[in-house]
Amino acid sequence: MKKNIKLIAMLVLALFAATMASGCAGTKKEDASAKYPTKQVNMVIAFTAGGSSDVQARIVEKYWKKHFNDQPLVFDYKTGAGGQVGFTEIVKAKPDGYTVGGINVPHIAIQSLSNQATFKVDEFAYIAQVVADPNLLVVKADSPIKDLKGFIEEAKKKNGKLTVGIVGTFTAHHLALLQMEEILGIKVTPVPFTGAADQNVAVMGGHIDAMIGNLNDVMRDLAKFKLISLASEQRHQWVKDVPTFKEQGYNFISDIRRGFAAPKGIDPAVLNKLREGFNKIANDPAYLEDMKKIGQPEAYLNGDEFEKVTNSYLQTSKTLVDKYGLVKK
Amino acid sequence: MPSFDLLMQGFATAISPENLFFAFLGALMGTLIGVLPGIGPTSGIAMLLPLTTILPPTPAIIMLAGLYYGAMYGGSTTAILVNIPGEVASVPTAMDGYKLARKGQAGPALATAAISSFVAGTLSLVGLTFFAPTLAGFSLKFGPPEYFALMILALSVVVNLTGKSLVKGLIAGLLGFLIAVIGLDPMSGYARFSFGNVNMMSGIDFISVIIGLFAVSEVLSNVETHVVDVYKAKLTGLMPTLKDLRQITPTMLRSTVIGFFMGLLPGCSPGVTAFVAYDTEKRLSKHPEKFGTGILEGVAAPEGANNATTSGGFVPLMAFGIPSGPALAVLLGGFMMYGLQPGPTLFEKNADFVWAVIASMYIGNVMLLILNLPLVGLWAKLVRVPYPIMAPMVLVFSIIGAYSVRGKLFDIGVALFFGLIGWVMRKVELPASPLILCLILATILETSLKQSLSMSTGGLGIFFTRPISLTLITVALVLVAFSLYTRFKHPEKASEALAEESE
Numbered sequence: 001m002k003k004n005i006k007l008i009a010m011l012v013l014a015l016f017a018a019t020m021a022s023g024c025a026g027t028k029k030e031d032a033s034a035k036y037p038t039k040q041v042n043m044v045i046a047f048t049a050g051g052s053s054d055v056q057a058r059i060v061e062k063y064w065k066k067h068f069n070d071q072p073l074v075f076d077y078k079t080g081a082g083g084q085v086g087f088t089e090i091v092k093a094k095p096d097g098y099t100v101g102g103i104n105v106p107h108i109a110i111q112s113l114s115n116q117a118t119f120k121v122d123e124f125a126y127i128a129q130v131v132a133d134p135n136l137l138v139v140k141a142d143s144p145i146k147d148l149k150g151f152i153e154e155a156k157k158k159n160g161k162l163t164v165g166i167v168g169t170f171t172a173h174h175l176a177l178l179q180m181e182e183i184l185g186i187k188v189t190p191v192p193f194t195g196a197a198d199q200n201v202a203v204m205g206g207h208i209d210a211m212i213g214n215l216n217d218v219m220r221d222l223a224k225f226k227l228i229s230l231a232s233e234q235r236h237q238w239v240k241d242v243p244t245f246k247e248q249g250y251n252f253i254s255d256i257r258r259g260f261a262a263p264k265g266i267d268p269a270v271l272n273k274l275r276e277g278f279n280k281i282a283n284d285p286a287y288l289e290d291m292k293k294i295g296q297p298e299a300y301l302n303g304d305e306f307e308k309v310t311n312s313y314l315q316t317s318k319t320l321v322d323k324y325g326l327v328k329k
Numbered sequence: 330m331p332s333f334d335l336l337m338q339g340f341a342t343a344i345s346p347e348n349l350f351f352a353f354l355g356a357l358m359g360t361l362i363g364v365l366p367g368i369g370p371t372s373g374i375a376m377l378l379p380l381t382t383i384l385p386p387t388p389a390i391i392m393l394a395g396l397y398y399g400a401m402y403g404g405s406t407t408a409i410l411v412n413i414p415g416e417v418a419s420v421p422t423a424m425d426g427y428k429l430a431r432k433g434q435a436g437p438a439l440a441t442a443a444i445s446s447f448v449a450g451t452l453s454l455v456g457l458t459f460f461a462p463t464l465a466g467f468s469l470k471f472g473p474p475e476y477f478a479l480m481i482l483a484l485s486v487v488v489n490l491t492g493k494s495l496v497k498g499l500i501a502g503l504l505g506f507l508i509a510v511i512g513l514d515p516m517s518g519y520a521r522f523s524f525g526n527v528n529m530m531s532g533i534d535f536i537s538v539i540i541g542l543f544a545v546s547e548v549l550s551n552v553e554t555h556v557v558d559v560y561k562a563k564l565t566g567l568m569p570t571l572k573d574l575r576q577i578t579p580t581m582l583r584s585t586v587i588g589f590f591m592g593l594l595p596g597c598s599p600g601v602t603a604f605v606a607y608d609t610e611k612r613l614s615k616h617p618e619k620f621g622t623g624i625l626e627g628v629a630a631p632e633g634a635n636n637a638t639t640s641g642g643f644v645p646l647m648a649f650g651i652p653s654g655p656a657l658a659v660l661l662g663g664f665m666m667y668g669l670q671p672g673p674t675l676f677e678k679n680a681d682f683v684w685a686v687i688a689s690m691y692i693g694n695v696m697l698l699i700l701n702l703p704l705v706g707l708w709a710k711l712v713r714v715p716y717p718i719m720a721p722m723v724l725v726f727s728i729i730g731a732y733s734v735r736g737k738l739f740d741i742g743v744a745l746f747f748g749l750i751g752w753v754m755r756k757v758e759l760p761a762s763p764l765i766l767c768l769i770l771a772t773i774l775e776t777s778l779k780q781s782l783s784m785s786t787g788g789l790g791i792f793f794t795r796p797i798s799l800t801l802i803t804v805a806l807v808l809v810a811f812s813l814y815t816r817f818k819h820p821e822k823a824s825e826a827l828a829e830e831s832e
Contacts (some may be wrong), residue, residue, distance in 0.1 A: 054658075058665040074375060075662065077655065078531060085513045087528060116519050118530065163784050169517050191473075191783040192516050194776060195650055201595065204649075207472025207786065219651055293668050 010089075025287050033269035036097055044076050044101030046086020047167075047195045048203065052216040052296070053083075053102045056131055056258055058291045060281055063181045067277040079194060083107050084169070088118040095265035100127065100274065105170045105257040105306075106313040113314075113321050114170055121310055125266045128278035129259035129301035129309065131291075133214040134232035135176050137244070138225050140203055148248055155186040158209075164188045165199045165211035170178075173212045175320050176231065176254040180212070183245070183252045195297040200224075212254055215239070219295025231255070238295065256266070257299075257313075275303045330722040332459050339684030343692055347534030348388050352689045356696045357393035359399015360704075363415045364407055365726060369536065370400035370416070370588060370656040373731050377645040378663055386667040393663050393690040397656055398450060398639045400691065402697045405442035405632050410711050411723060412433060417600030418635035420539065420765050421607040425620065425627025435709040441625045442632040443446060443701040444569070448581045449633035449692040449762050453640035454587040458687055461676075465648030468593045473780035474791050478595065478801035483505035483601050485805040486608040487767065488506075492760040495816065501759045505767030508533050508800040515776050528739040535768050537731045541747025542754070542761040544596055544727040548720045549752040569625060569707050577629040580610050588634030592641020593652040596773050605768050606634030612808070640690070647671055647683060672736040 044062070047053045053267045086101060086109055089319060092283040093099035112120045136140035139145045145154050148307070155162045166173035177190055191208050193199040196217040202208045204224045215236060218225045227242040231254040237243055245252040260278060262271060281287055282300040292297040301309065342348065362373040372392050385394075404416035409426030422442065429438035456464070461480035471479070480805050491498020511522045512532030521531040569577070584606040591602040600743075610630040611620040620627050640661055642653040652658035662670050669679055711719075731744035751761060785791035 054662070055665055058662050061662075073546065073658070074376075077658070085531060088513075116522065118802060161786065189786055191780055194515050198595070201469060201649070201651060202472055205469035205472055207474075290668060296663065 025173050033267050036270050036273055037114045040072045040074045042076050042099045043073050044078055044086050044089045046083035052196055055294055056296050057102050063284055063287050067280050084111050091119040091123040091263050093263050095263040097266055097270035100260055100262045103259055103261045105310050106317050109314040109317045121314055123264045124261035125264050126303040126307040127260040127274045129257050129306040131258035131296050132299035133216050133253040133256045133297050134230055136213050136230050137228040138213045138218055140206055141226050142225050150226055152184055152186055154169050155188055157158045160187040162188045163191050165191050165193055165202055165208045165209040168192050172256050176212050178324055180252055183250050216295050335684045336458055339688030342383040343688040346400040348391055351392040352693045353396050353696055355395020356693045359396040360403040363400035363403020370397045374659040374758040387685050390686050393660055393776035395693045397789040399697055401635045401639055401699055402446045406708055409438045412547050414681050418603045420605050420630035422628055424617040425623050428623025437569040438628050438707055439708055440568050441628045445581045445629040445633040446636040447694055450636040451584045453637040454690055455642055456589050456597040457640050464593055464644050468645045471594050473777045474795050476777035477781050478798035482805040483605055485808045486604050487763045488809050489608050490762045494569055497759050498763050502767040505764035506771050509768050511773030514780050534740055537743040538733050538747050539814045540727045541744040542751035544723055545748025546751025548723050552754055568676045573625055577625050580626045580629045581633045584630045584633035585637045588637025589641040590637035594646050595645055595651050598654045599638040600769050602638045603631035606630040613710040648677055788812050
């Protein structure tokens, strides 16, 4: 046992030293792609730690080393502005393959339409989609609102003063909220948060009346919430008793896709390595098991398919943005 | 008392040689990381996170948690010895700690920091052990308006940090807000003062600002004077006397309460609570004018509070999976990688694990005390190192520290730039602490204000109709009024105390 401890201790110290050293080591240009990665890879996360995007990426991290030369994946949180801070960080990063990041659709599509846009959707090199997470209308577990009918009544009674949390303005949640208002024929007051974690607290604490959340955000604290309706085509297997908007006569379909991308201009050989690695990770049974355990609605698409999905969301978002006159002020 | 039995079982797990070893390793590395400016618990935990793939969950989390609270012990060392806070949470410690070191009392100051950290760390663990489920509800009581009010209360501290001139202090505070505004608007994504530069868009990291204002500017100022007095006299007593201890006991207890309860609130970093605790002690003290001149209470308060905050932060983390700061967020990542889902079920499903980690924190705090007290003698000797040797070392560590936070060269530039700013600020006697405090408060202040106004559709009434926020704002206003009153009533007292501060 004693020897064992010593061994572990040395290993720990060596790893510690190695991690620090590798962070400073330079890279040689030649045969960089063949050996990629030769050092730690930075993973930019655009939402608060502990939020859905972060948790999912953490699961990827668990399997990362196996497929990427045993190099660590280092997380870099660049939060705020509904993800724009982090997404910008990804496209502006050096395209050497050592900075990748989590991207969310339609977030990037919507943000690229803003007149404050700091990137375009074609500035990303798409690696893979890993999650398709339906939006939900959620209230606190002991809220007087019992169902969708109750929600609509309450919203009408409060005459636009009912507060509904969303993550950021000019985001997927924001557009989903506008869509929902139109389809349900109501008016509410949106309250933007910087991430899902803060938004959850505000609902749990009763500070806002409801929120537009994702399935994954609420799976962690299911006992604290009441799920009113799901914005997907069909009911979800994890929450079978939650009705969809559609089956109640409201054609409101809205989801969020999560995936990974690198900055455009990355060496195609390196991009391919990333795509292959993610493909292997996404098909690992242990990974799938973990995804289920943490409540992430897994839906793998390869880089090309993911790019297509993003472009179709870009079109939808453009229509919505124009309709609500969100860009011109 | 089922918690007690569970805790005892936790101890049984925690004292296995393997777990003890990793608690020690975490505490030791935490101390070292705390000593180095810039490399804080966040980057420390992030660096060690890959280890979680080879270690079983219990020892790994024990080690990472040890690193987190260990860093709070180490942060005070450089603050006291060379006026460089190792962490944001040690900025207030530097105010009195450095003065004490200059007076030849580095030993008692360092020992006080360690003892206060230990007392507060351990007492707040008791809070965590027995009241975690009850207290978890407390963090839910705070919505955006309450956070806004809390930030206003924390801001009221600024008036007491202003030093000789109220106006200059407020100017420094405003500078802090201005720096915080750089980058993308946290709610609307609008780029502010970024001049199209991506690095500016990501905002100015406050660690680089602290390193610049404290460490770099200290070196610049000292280089100007030909001879920097190296402390030559015999170091008087390494340990605080019994009388000293009796004197700081109430301070430690109050700071524990402040640190622990504020630690329950996500977003209240140890840096904020350390400032608030320092200010509270100054207000309650019979000799407030001595604060800032080098007294032990001024070290005990922030050091106690920041340690209590670390334990408090584990309550929302374990109960809801809500990290109260960046370091705990990384630790949350560690939980996730083991498939340990923090939340109400963690205490039921993974009771063995949770209680072993909590038990290890008691042990870790004892280890840290034992580790840090003997080091006092060694550290204290550092004040005798001639400045021509010390200065380059300080600069090197500053640069490493600034770089390590985000791994950006830009941040080194920021640190050097703020070194120059800090040097100018010393010349014109603008105090640095209000700037730092406003810088760390600004983001939550802004976000919570905008959220509150969304909730109320623009009305300010929301801050005065909710009991918690009304109370907090009232307390803040009373405190500011009181500070201003004493300031103008006894201006001579204030200037007397602060004459020394500017040396």
